[in-house]
Amino acid sequence: MALSINELCVGCHACEPLCPNKAISPPVRRGSAVFFINPDKCTECLGDHDLPQCAEICPVEGAIVDEYGEPLNPPGSLTGIPLHLIDVAREGECRM
């Protein structure tokens, strides 16, 4: 039972200090922004908090997923941006 972070993560550091189990670590590879959850340490916050802390603060929709790959914050759930506009944004995204 563990959550994981995928490549949508923007590396904002918000989740890391909140984890009660110190399961989250910053990217090891230089140039990558993606944080990492150690599946052996993550308890999905059970016993510490009602809700998984990393997923509660993460600002990026879809970046944190459960063991079935289901996002805890699905598209549109955080920003309120209508789904058809999210696609427009992804296509036009500026990759710097």
Added chain:
Amino acid sequence: MELPVIHNAAPAAAGGGGCSSGGCGSAPDALAHLPEHIRARVQDHPCYSEEAHHHFARMHVAVAPACNIQCHYCNRKYDCSNESRPGVVSELLTPEQAVRKTLAVAAAIPQMSVLGIAGPGDPLANPERTFATFRMLSEQAPDIKLCVSTNGLALPECVDELARHNIDHVTITINCVDPEIGARIYPWIFWNHRRMRGVEAARILVEQQQKGLEMLTARGILVKVNSVMIPGINDEHLKEVSKVVKAKGAFLHNVMPLIAEAEHGTYFGLTGQREPTAAELETLQEACAGDMAMMRHCRQCRADAVGMLGEDRGAEFTLDKIDALEVDYASAMVERAKVHERINAELERKRQLRAAPRFQPGLVISETPPPALRKVRMAVATKGSGLINEHFGHAHEFLVYEVGADSARFLGHRKCTPYCMGDTSCGDGESVLAGILRSLEGVEVLLASKIGFEPWGELEKAGIQPNGEHAMEAIDDALRAVYDEMAAAGKLAAAPAGARAAA
């Protein structure tokens, strides 16, 4: 001759009943209403004093990446839009790296007097990193002023810690005092271990901001308030915000325009929320100015920029370069003290000059005042030092002044994409120029050190007189010279067609 630059001062009494605002010894600037002890702290501050920020420099370091709220104008991939411009990504530093960088910059650019921590996220949502940086700097570089900006959510719990450091001022971004309005700006906050949404979330944020503001002013820490003007959402409401924050002791209220472009991927950008026009922004700033000092010259400076007004020397201070540097800060500090002293003496001299009584024939001789000359808006391209020293095509911003018969008032900055970079980086030069022209709405004269042939013609077509004759001259003198020339040519008698009525 020196031209008094008047900020937000009441227009000179009609009919010349005694003294014009420039001539009677009161400090002719936005700080005039402030208590003396605050004015002393602010008057040479590069962020607050229009005059000082031509001479001093500031820098930010990015040590705080996390944020505890979401704003609809932020996409969280770039720096915090409350303090920077969207689309800017700062290099994230550890507190140790940030201190190294600050010392290196302060040694190389002795004018650097203020260090800010702003983003990429919220500094107080990253208290360990922010305060570690402040602790080290207070020890190693006591001559640098520290400042921090925040969305306010975590402010009350941080006030004690802030007061312990040598914090010069705190900036709080307050976009509303009404949670109903807040709910349209902030989709969620992280509070008590959970994400909260809607009016309830906005209510908590508003309460925390107001509480933090009160706690800071109670401890004598300077507080500036930033607001983002979002047409149709909080534009009218910001007048109320202005009143409230002033009553609680904020010393400046800075209204910034919303920047919302679809390519930034923000909620406002994608849903077509429009940005305010330059004229709308100015009208609102004017309306709020009645209540308190407004920081007209705030430039939403790029949080990662290093150097003087409008300049960026950040490329000289990248991490690998700084790692190779040996900074002897003790001797740098001596040098810095000398430079600061020189600048302060220069600023003081200018203040004295301004305060000196001046010869005003209009007041003494004539019973019937001469026909009133109308005011003219002029834009200036500058790199700093109070000079007209920037090429039109390289300017990232223009300083707009309203010049009248005996005063010039600074109205604000108009941001733009530099014309010369237009064709290579983003779109064609054509549309970039159109954008510049739009941003210069209401301006009749543009002064730059140099203006290319093509934009010259376009400026003229748009009713803006380009002027390159005053290159390297002091802004004040040049504005005065151009105004006098226009007056002599009889261009200033009638009200201009289409211009806003002068205040």
